[in-house]
Amino acid sequence: xxxxxxxxxxxxxxxxxxxxxQIHTEEVVQQGDSLESQLNEFEKTRNELEIAKxxxxxxxxxxxxxxxxxxxxHEIQNPLNFVNNFSEVNAELIDEMQQEIDKGNxxxxxxxxxxxxxxxxxxxxxxxxxxxxxxxxxxxxxDNSSEMQPTDINALADEYLRLSYHGLRAxxxxxxxxxxxxxxxxxxxxxxxxxDFGRVLLNLFNNAFYAVHQKQKTADANYKxxxxxxxxxxxxxxxxxxxxxxxxxxxxxKDKIMQPFFTTKPTGEGTxxxxxxxxDMVVKGHGGxxxxxxxxxxxxQFIITIPI
Numbered sequence: 044x045x046x047x048x049x050x051x052x053x054x055x056x057x058x059x060x061x062x063x064x065q066i067h068t069e070e071v072v073q074q075g076d077s078l079e080s081q082l083n084e085f086e087k088t089r090n091e092l093e094i095a096k097x098x099x100x101x102x103x104x105x106x107x108x109x110x111x112x113x114x115x116x117h118e119i120q121n122p123l124n125f126v127n128n129f130s131e132v133n134a135e136l137i138d139e140m141q142q143e144i145d146k147g148n149x150x151x152x153x154x155x156x157x158x159x160x161x162x163x164x165x166x167x168x169x170x171x172x173x174x175x176x177x178x179x180x181x182x183x184x185x186d187n188s189s190e191m192q193p194t195d196i197n198a199l200a201d202e203y204l205r206l207s208y209h210g211l212r213a214x215x216x217x218x219x220x221x222x223x224x225x226x227x228x229x230x231x232x233x234x235x236x237x238x239d240f241g242r243v244l245l246n247l248f249n250n251a252f253y254a255v256h257q258k259q260k261t262a263d264a265n266y267k268x269x270x271x272x273x274x275x276x277x278x279x280x281x282x283x284x285x286x287x288x289x290x291x292x293x294x295x296x297k298d299k300i301m302q303p304f305f306t307t308k309p310t311g312e313g314t315x316x317x318x319x320x321x322x323d324m325v326v327k328g329h330g331g332x333x334x335x336x337x338x339x340x341x342x343x344q345f346i347i348t349i350p351i
Contacts, residue, residue, distance in 0.1 A: 119177070122169035129162040129169075136162070175202075193232040194240065196281055196349075200226065200272045203241055207248035208270075211256065218256050223271035230274055233281050233351050235329055243321040247285040247345050248272075254289025254343060276351075283347040291339040325349070 140155040204222055211218055248270065255268035273284040325331045331349040 119173050122172040125169040126166050126173070129166045133159050133162050133166075191234040191236055194235045194237050195230075195232055196235075196240075196283065197226040197228075197230055197274055199237065199241060200224070200244055200274060200283060203244040204248055204270070204272055207245055207252060210249070211252045215256070218252075218259070218268075220252060220255055220268035220270055223269060225271065225273040227275045230276055230281060231351065233349055235349065236324075239324045239328055243324050243347070244272075244283075244285070246321045247347075251285055251287035251289070251343070254287050258289045279351055281349045281351060283349070284344055285347075286342060286344040288342050291341050291343050292335070292337040293339050 136155050136159050140152050140159070143149075143152040143155065201224055204224065208220065208222055251270040252268075255270060259266060259268050268288065270285070270287045273282075273286070275282045321333070325333050325347055329349055331347060334346040334348070335343070336346065337343040
């Protein structure tokens with residue numbers, strides 16, 4: 044009788060244990076399904092964020108291209124005006140020269156011919172200038188090329204400084220700023236991706252002109268906006284310094300400005316990706332570095348270092 048009772052209790056305990064195991068197993072399976080669902084949701088969110096990031100980066104590039112185009116539209120007008128004006132003058136001089144030839148005044152005709160030749164040289168010079176601007180525009184907009192090429196950093200810096208300035212002037216005709224260049228004439232060409240490096244310089248120049256423009260709105264009449272670019276060769280490295288005498292960067296955010304999506308500009312005026320992309324292009328794309336020197340209320344200086 045005791046043995047029977049023992050066996051019954053054993054069977055009962057076994058069933059209780061099996062039932063407990065079954066319930067626990069079902070809970071684990073449910074938790075597993077829940078965890079898998081959470082992982083799927085996380086992956087979906089991550090993919091959406093990645094797509095949003097790519098869209099923002101593209102918007103930043105398009106905004107940069109828009110600013111560049113505004114500068115180009117203004118900058119290219121100057122050489123085209125010279126080409127048109129000298130062409131009209133030459134047409135008039137040719138008529139005068141023919142009249143002098145008909146009169147037999149060959150000395151006067153020769154003098155007019157010399158003037159025509161000088162004007163023709165100026166037409167050629169400004170035509171090449173316009174051609175250079177268009178080529179830089181095409182270079183900037185060509186996203187699918189990532190080949191490094193021997194590049195004249197001085198020419199690139201000088202070009203984008205003026206294009207950036209005229210881009211801002213196209214938005215606000217009242218803005219004026221001094222542009223200073225101190226470019227090392229002995230600087231060798233360095234292998235960079237021209238369109239990427241052009242974006243870096245354009246972004247730094249845009250920020251510099253924006254900074255002095257904002258300061259100009261609140262400063263007294265003695266304030267003179269100034270943006271400068273300096274190049275030099277030191278210890279086998281090319282140094283590019285972009286400096287402005289704007290309001291500077293507060294010390295508490297100085298270490299944040301290279302972070303993605305961080306911006307000090309008002310909503311709608313910046314994505315917070317310009318400096319982040321510039322940092323990636325210089326550091327990851329070219330093995331260089333970007334440092335910042337700043338004093339709040341006085342100046343900001345970005346220092347780019349690129350190994351030769």
